[in-house]
Amino acid sequence: MFGAQGYESGSLREVAALAGISQAGLLHHFPNKVALLSAVLERRDEGASEETGRAEPGVHTLGALVEYARQSAFKPGEIELFAVLSAEATRPEHPANAYMRRRYQWITDIAVESLSAARDQGHLRPDADPLRLASQMFALWDGLQIQWLLKVNDVSVADGVEHFLDLHLVKPLRELLREVQAQR
Amino acid sequence: MFGAQGYESGSLREVAALAGISQAGLLHHFPNKVALLSAVLERRDEGASEETGRAEPGVHTLGALVEYARQSAFKPGEIELFAVLSAEATRPEHPANAYMRRRYQWITDIAVESLSAARDQGHLRPDADPLRLASQMFALWDGLQIQWLLKVNDVSVADGVEHFLDLHLVKPLRELLREVQAQR
DNA sequence: GTCTATAAAGCGATAGAC
DNA sequence: GTCTATCGCTTTATAGAC
Numbered sequence: 057m058f059g060a061q062g063y064e065s066g067s068l069r070e071v072a073a074l075a076g077i078s079q080a081g082l083l084h085h086f087p088n089k090v091a092l093l094s095a096v097l098e099r100r101d102e103g104a105s106e107e108t109g110r111a112e113p114g115v116h117t118l119g120a121l122v123e124y125a126r127q128s129a130f131k132p133g134e135i136e137l138f139a140v141l142s143a144e145a146t147r148p149e150h151p152a153n154a155y156m157r158r159r160y161q162w163i164t165d166i167a168v169e170s171l172s173a174a175r176d177q178g179h180l181r182p183d184a185d186p187l188r189l190a191s192q193m194f195a196l197w198d199g200l201q202i203q204w205l206l207k208v209n210d211v212s213v214a215d216g217v218e219h220f221l222d223l224h225l226v227k228p229l230r231e232l233l234r235e236v237q238a239q240r
Numbered sequence: 241m242f243g244a245q246g247y248e249s250g251s252l253r254e255v256a257a258l259a260g261i262s263q264a265g266l267l268h269h270f271p272n273k274v275a276l277l278s279a280v281l282e283r284r285d286e287g288a289s290e291e292t293g294r295a296e297p298g299v300h301t302l303g304a305l306v307e308y309a310r311q312s313a314f315k316p317g318e319i320e321l322f323a324v325l326s327a328e329a330t331r332p333e334h335p336a337n338a339y340m341r342r343r344y345q346w347i348t349d350i351a352v353e354s355l356s357a358a359r360d361q362g363h364l365r366p367d368a369d370p371l372r373l374a375s376q377m378f379a380l381w382d383g384l385q386i387q388w389l390l391k392v393n394d395v396s397v398a399d400g401v402e403h404f405l406d407l408h409l410v411k412p413l414r415e416l417l418r419e420v421q422a423q424r
Numbered sequence: 425g426t427c428t429a430t431a432a433a434g435c436g437a438t439a440g441a442c
Numbered sequence: 443g444t445c446t447a448t449c450g451c452t453t454t455a456t457a458g459a460c
Contacts, residue, residue: 062328064249067453080456081426089454136330143327144246146320146389153390160392191393192400195383200375202382205330206337208344209375216376223407251435264438265444273436427460435452442445 059137062144063093063152090151097155100134108166115179115232117170118221122229125197126214132205139201164190174225179232184224196220243321246328247277247336274335281339284318292350299363299416301354302405306413309381310398316389323385348374358409363416368408380404 057066057074068089072082086092104124111120128135145152167190174180200213222228241250241258252273256266270276288308295304312319329336351374358364384397406412 060331062246062248064246068455069453077425078427079454080428083455084425087455139330140327142386142390143324146323146386147244157390157392160387160390164393187393188400188403191387191395192380192384192404195387195395195400196376196380197383198386199379199382202326202330203344203375203379206326206341206344208341209348209371211375211379216372216379219372220376252437253435261443262445263436264446267437268443271437425460427458429457429459431454431456433453433455436450438449439447440445441447442443 058093058096059133059135059140062140063089063150064144068092093152094155096137097152100137101159113170114173114177115170115225115229115236117166118174119229119233121167122214122218122221125217129204129213135201136205139198139205142198160194163194167193179225179227181224181226189224193217193220242277242280243317243319243324246324247273247334248328252276277336278339280321281336284321285343297354298357298361299354299409299413299420301350302358303413303417305351306398306402306405309401313388313397319385320389323382323389326382344378347378351377363409363411365408365410373408377401377404 057071060066061070068082069079071092072079075082082092086095107127108117108120108124111117141152142156144150145156147153164187168186171180171184171186171189175182175184175186180186197213197217200211200216203209203211204213218229225232241255244250245254252266253263255276256263259266266276270279291311292301292304292308295301325336326340328334329340331337348371352370355364355368355370355373359366359368359370364370381397381401384395384400387393387395388397402413409416
């Protein structure tokens with residue numbers, strides 16, 4: 057609901073209706089609207105951590121990120137949630153502002169760690185800047201999601217991110233992943 | 241107001257207060273809220289067309305786009321408007337949905353035209369795909385704006401877009417612009 | 425744990441005076 | 443062209459019965 061309507065416009069009544077209870081019943085489980093939003097964000101982060109957190113830093117994690125983007129295409133609600141909310145929450149007074157800033161810091165750290173590891177292993181072009189790359193990768197990701205939601209340019213988020221990474225890797229990501237796999 | 245709060249949350253009363261008139265007074269000039277939104281969007285597009293429309297297709301227009309991004313850093317209200325609104329308007333029922341789809345089509349066309357011209361003049365790497373590049377450039381642009389608004393990763397939208405273009409040009413954009421300038 | 429009822433506030437829009 | 447007043451509706455949140 058927050059994804060489809062944004063936080064401010066999505067109403068507790070609608071959420072309650074979807075859950076099959078009354079609005080007052082919903083507020084029994086979550087004391088107020090912000091608490092519900094926090095719970096939604098926390099739950100989604102748990103899911104995301106499970107899917108990408110297992111991979112070890114390096115090309116393996118980069119592959120997991122692309123794979124995560126690919127799977128996300130089947131969860132449009134989640135994409136909407138973060139596209140709408142990350143824009144809405146740029147306002148400092150927005151209840152999710154602190155969360156969003158923390159989240160960007162968190163995912164940037166993970167990407168920087170993996171890009172640095174990839175560079176140390178000679179997979180990344182030596183002139184590449186991991187921090188800039190990480191920032192640009194997630195920027196591209198976010199922007200492509202908006203185009204995908206708007207159904208313009210017939211875009212694939214995962215393909216776009218993968219193509220962007222390939223630009224900076226010495227070989228295409230898929231090849232690198234196959235090689236790393238074969239070494240085991 | 242629509243930029244800071246989003247369309248749904250920004251109220252006519254607040255807009256009217258900023259304009260120094262009453263809410264009913266505001267509705268005398270714009271029959272309803274959607275009409276006000278349309279007027280805001282139209283006015284901003286007029287301004288944007290003036291600034292980039294003069295340049296001829298090719299590296300000149302690419303330079304104008306980067307310059308436009310650079311100047312936008314001094315108009316945070318406008319950036320917020322489009323960041324929040326383009327996410328919010330991904331919902332098909334949103335009053336600005338059709339506008340946003342048209343707008344993406346429009347700016348993509350302009351960029352594709354210029355990237356194709358640049359390729360024909362040998363400024364672009366021959367393997368580059370103008371449509372994909374245009375889509376990715378604006379995706380990167382949108383995503384960097386969100387990071388900039390959130391004040392994470394200490395990002396410059398214009399630098400990011402320029403750096404991305406440089407990846408696909410045979411020489412850095414600045415050098416190409418200097419050369420084209422010198423030829424006159 | 426779930427409900428109905430309702431409070432208190434804000435919303436877009438309209439009516440009509442000046 | 444601007445105002446006050448107000449309608450009708452929706453919002454979050456609370457009170458209290460069951």
